[in-house]
Amino acid sequence: MLSFTQEDLPIFDALEKQRLERLVHFDVPGHKGGRGNKELKQCLGETCVKLDVNSMKPLDNLCHPSSVIKEAQKLAAEAFGADEAFFIVNGTTAAVQGMIMSVCKAGDKVIMPRNVHRSAINALVINGAIPVYINPGINKHLGIPLGMTMEDVERTILENPDAKAILVNNPTYYGICSNIVEIVKLAHKHGMLVLADEAHGTHFYFGENLPISAMAAGADMSAVSMHKTGGSLTQSSLLLTKNTVNADYVRQIINLTQTTSASYLLLSSLDIARKNLVKNGKEMFARMLQMADYAREEINRMEGYYAFGEELVDRNLTFDFDQTKLSIHTRDIGLAGIEVYDILRDDYGIQIEFGDIGNILAIISAGDRNLEIERLIAALSEIKRIYKRDKAGLFDHEYINPKIVMGPQEAFYAEKESLLLNDCSGRICGEFVMCYPPGIPILAPGEKITDDILNYTNYAKEKGCFMTGTEDMNIEYINVVK
Structure with missing residues (x-):
């Protein structure tokens, strides 16, 4: 078999080869390169629909990779500092569920912060594992959940020595990081695996002056949303593992729920994004940081908004902070975050990631331009001028500690x-x-x-x-x- 380097694109090159061979297709998909659906071809482009093909011998098979997909996954593992990498086309939801279901069976305990994504709890519904929740700290002014303290982690581990693993958000949606290095050391000392939800942490692997990545911290598995900040297509993701877990068994677990008709558009986008991150990631994420820091500074010049950042770091509840996250507290201008979200979209043509009760989040990536950053800053200034009101009566917290009654x-x-x-x-x-x-x-x-x-x-x-x-x-x- 050919030897590949980080300069290579095993999946995409195999796709291009079959496209140029002008094969006659008596296989699926039924649009046959767009000929069977001209509107689809017109909307998406000829190259796109011609690359939307089914698994065939030269293109390998995601369920049991043995050639180009296997090689592309090896390159991804190398790039991310993992022992194995699995390409996921069912979104990071499938990667998170694959982690939990690989290490827990029905009745097994898994420790996790309660502010996990629904995909983690969905995994428990499916396979019957039992959660042991650690309630995160809360920033009362911002109303947001923070990270897990080492004191809480240690107490929970000691109280549940039979737990199989602990799951860590690295980072949270708001950019908050727990002390994953020490969590890994403590968990491993007690015979537990560490799983990381890094849906919002792809850039940790390639940027500088950012929180540590899960693989570098010694975690056993990590779910990474390549599409969020890594540049691949929406729904494409990675599941990274170390040799502390059985990679072949993990593949079997993934195959329980992942499609048998993997999209080669998604697979090739993971391949292409990996190469781009290796070549340009350091520069890309330095620019992201620069733009986010500039926007944060300008927004904080306006009275009323608070674009929070590394000043939250206390090496405890907020052990570290992802400065690329432009999270902005809006309640002090008398508006809920979701209200600012709606105004930005409806009146200013600006789509941000989300608005909640007290905050908004703007995702900044390598695809953004300075002009758009300025447009966001200007829009926020005008929204404050036009809509500012008394904040009395606004709800002041996002997270409520739950009371667990049954699994x-x-x-x-x-x-x-x-x-x-x-x-x-x-x-x-x-x-x-x-x-x-x-x-x-x-x-x-x-x-x-x-x-x-x-x-x-x-x-x-x-x-x-x-x-x-x-x-x-x-x-x-x-x-x-x-």
Whole structure:
């Protein structure tokens, strides 16, 4: 087999070769290079639809890679400092679930912060593992969850010596990092694996002056959203592993839920993005930092907004901070974050990542330009001038510590009844309630519904947050355990 280097693109080059061979296709997909759907070809472009092909011998097979996909995954592992890398085309959701389901079986315990993405709790619903939650710290002014303290981590490990693993957000949606190096040391000392949700941390692997990556910290597995800041296509991701886990078993677990019809557009984008990061990542992420720091400084010159950054670092609840995250607190100008989000989109043509009750998040990447940064700053200044009002009555926190009554799987599959949301105080939740993004559950299956949670949910709905998770599409009724 040919020897590949980081300059090579095994998957994309194989795709190009088959495209130039002008094969006659009696296989799927049925659009046959766009000829069977001219509007699709017109919308996406001829090259794109011709590269949308099915697995064939020269292109390898993601379920059991033995040639070009295998080589591309080797290059990715090398680039990210892992022993193995798995290409994921079901989003980082599948990577997170693959991690948890690889190390836990039904009844096994896994330690995790409660402000995890829904994908982690979904994994518990599927395979029956039991969560042991560590409640994150809370910044009361910003109303956001922070990281896990080493004191809480150590106490939880000692109280649950039979836990199989601990999951760490590296970083959170807001850029907050826990002390992953010391967590790894402590977990390994007690025979536990460390899993990292790095959906928002691809740049940690290639940039400078950024928090440490999970693989560099010694974690056993990591789920990395290449598409978020790494430059691949949406839905493409990586699952990285060290030799402390059985990579062949991990592949089997991934194949339980990942599609058998992997998109070569997504696979080749991972290949291309990896090469670009190796060649240009350092420069790309230095520019990202520069733009984010400039925007943060300019926004903080305006009274009312607070673009928070490394000043939050206390080496405890916020052990480190991702300075590329432009998170902005809006409540002091009398507007919820989701209200600023809507105004930016509707009145200024600016789409940011999300707005919650008190904050907005603008994702800055290598694809941004200085002109667009200036446009965002100017729009925020004008929004403040036009819309500023008294902040009295605004909800002042994002995170409410849950009360766990039963396991997620038991509650999700229990006999349930549907009740009006406001009539459910004191009952056990049988499904999810969350704002998306960020996709951190307000309620998860097995948690007690409280008045505080109901008040928060109603407030989020009133302010226009995009609510998901319940069977009832209007989020007026919720399934509770009978």
